[in-house]
Amino acid sequence: MCVLCVYCVYCVCRQYLDGCRALVFVVDSSDPGRMPEARAALRRLLSEEQLNGVPLMVLANKKDLDGTLTIRELDSYLDRSWEIQSCSGRQGLGLQQAFISVARLIKKS
Numbered sequence: 001m002c003v004l005c006v007y008c009v010y011c012v013c014r015q016y017l018d019g020c021r022a023l024v025f026v027v028d029s030s031d032p033g034r035m036p037e038a039r040a041a042l043r044r045l046l047s048e049e050q051l052n053g054v055p056l057m058v059l060a061n062k063k064d065l066d067g068t069l070t071i072r073e074l075d076s077y078l079d080r081s082w083e084i085q086s087c088s089g090r091q092g093l094g095l096q097q098a099f100i101s102v103a104r105l106i107k108k109s
């Protein structure tokens with residue numbers, strides 16, 4: 001089973017898409033200026049045929065820095081199960097919950 005984690009908005013990782021059961025997309029929620037870039041990268045990834053219907057977990061990272069992530073725009077084009085979880089990679093917060101949710105999303109898909 002493949003769960004694809006993308007930490008970087010530049011990473012396309014297309015060679016890993018075959019057989020992917022879930023997409024975990026990590027954004028820096030403390031960097032609102034680059035949110036349009038993150039959204040564009042996510043949109044591009046989700047348009048890949050291999051990811052049709054594949055559930056999505058958005059990790060809003062760096063929540064320890066008072067990140068504010070506006071996700072409303074996301075729902076308009078998401079045609080799949082998806083969830084968002086705030087987390088701090090540095091403090092290890094929110095990650096366990098996130099991957100429990102990923103496992104549940106995969107089971108439901």
Ligand SMILES: Nc1nc2c(ncn2[C@@H]2O[C@H](COP(=O)(O)OP(=O)(O)OP(=O)(O)O)[C@@H](O)[C@H]2O)c(=O)[nH]1
Pocket residue numbers: 008009028061062063064065087088089090091
């Ligand atoms: N405060 C905080 N820092 C984090 C967290 N996760 C990663 N980092 C730190 O963020 C730094 C990397 O920042 P990034 O935004 O990933 O990378 P960048 O250097 O800004 O480059 P870009 O990929 O262009 O954004 C490293 O020093 C990490 O230790 C977190 O949850 N909280």
Ligand SMILES: [Mg+2]
Pocket residue numbers: 028031
């Ligand atoms: Mg950064």
